[in-house]
Amino acid sequence: MTNYLLLTYDSCRYDVLVAAQTPVLDSYARIYAAQAPGNFTFASHQAFFVGILPNALEDIPFLNRFNKQLWGLQEVGERQVAKESLIRVESSWNLVDGLRQQGFQTVGAGAMNWFRQASLTAGFAHFLFTGRNADRQVEYLRSTIDPRGRFFGFINFGETHAPYRFRGSEAICPDDVRARRMSWPPVERGPTGRETKAFQFQLAAAEFLDQQLAALFAGLPGETVVVVTADHGDCFGEDGYWGHGVNHPKVLEVPLAIFRLDRKPL
Numbered sequence: 333m334t335n336y337l338l339l340t341y342d343s344c345r346y347d348v349l350v351a352a353q354t355p356v357l358d359s360y361a362r363i364y365a366a367q368a369p370g371n372f373t374f375a376s377h378q379a380f381f382v383g384i385l386p387n388a389l390e391d392i393p394f395l396n397r398f399n400k401q402l403w404g405l406q407e408v409g410e411r412q413v414a415k416e417s418l419i420r421v422e423s424s425w426n427l428v429d430g431l432r433q434q435g436f437q438t439v440g441a442g443a444m445n446w447f448r449q450a451s452l453t454a455g456f457a458h459f460l461f462t463g464r465n466a467d468r469q470v471e472y473l474r475s476t477i478d479p480r481g482r483f484f485g486f487i488n489f490g491e492t493h494a495p496y497r498f499r500g501s502e503a504i505c506p507d508d509v510r511a512r513r514m515s516w517p518p519v520e521r522g523p524t525g526r527e528t529k530a531f532q533f534q535l536a537a538a539e540f541l542d543q544q545l546a547a548l549f550a551g552l553p554g555e556t557v558v559v560v561t562a563d564h565g566d567c568f569g570e571d572g573y574w575g576h577g578v579n580h581p582k583v584l585e586v587p588l589a590i591f592r593l594d595r596k597p598l
């Protein structure tokens with residue numbers, strides 16, 4: 333009886349999460365670089381919910397979906413890959429709906445405004461739109477999921493999305509990373525990447541979320557497969573690009589870690 337938890341750190345760059353101090357996550361798994369299926373929240377999460385997770389470059393089962401896919405959805409997606417999946421579900425709607433039909437509790441919490449839309453949340457029996465509030469999200473999953481039964485839990489964390497605010501943070505990020513503020517054609521000027529304030533602000537938010545993982549995992553069964561990833565990254569000035577929703581390699585590069593809570597192999 334395997335349970336699943338999908339955790340998306342919204343906008344979190346791979347190089348940010350690797351540079352951050354994340355002792356909880358590090359105690360479970362290595363973080364791989366992967367390519368997101370979309371450049372903004374809605375597109376990537378729609379893909380996740382049909383079983384298309386970010387794809388690691390290394391040829392490793394489950395991390396690279398062309399090797400082996402975690403979730404296989406019949407009737408939607410790539411059937412050939414689905415045959416090699418850890419679990420196979422049937423639904424003409426999406427993975428969450430298919431798991432619910434198999435008897436899984438489906439419980440989700442989302443920070444981004446996209447999660448006000450039924451088109452993203454309709455597969456869930458229980459879904460809470462929270463805005464940026466990791467504490468409330470963790471509490472919602474912990475109070476709604478009965479760990480004695482099978483479950484698929486999902487959280488879209490918003491703290492790693494600009495402006496990178498989290499409980500206890502008071503500083504205001506001086507970099508405006510919103511793509512809508514870009515001038516076209518983009519021209520690179522000033523610091524980029526890890527030289528920017530935005531990098532440090534997103535890193536601090538990622539470290540805050542690592543503490544949330546400990547609270548979330550406590551009391552959950554060992555037979556729980558956890559996916560920690562991001563829906564897309566952010567550009568921090570590279571080639572004149574800022575934020576996401578624009579096609580740049582730094583927008584599509586995301587972290588990916590997949591592990592069981594009992595630390596056994598998948």
Ligand SMILES: [Zn+2]
Nearest residue numbers: 342343373563
């Ligand atoms: Zn997003």
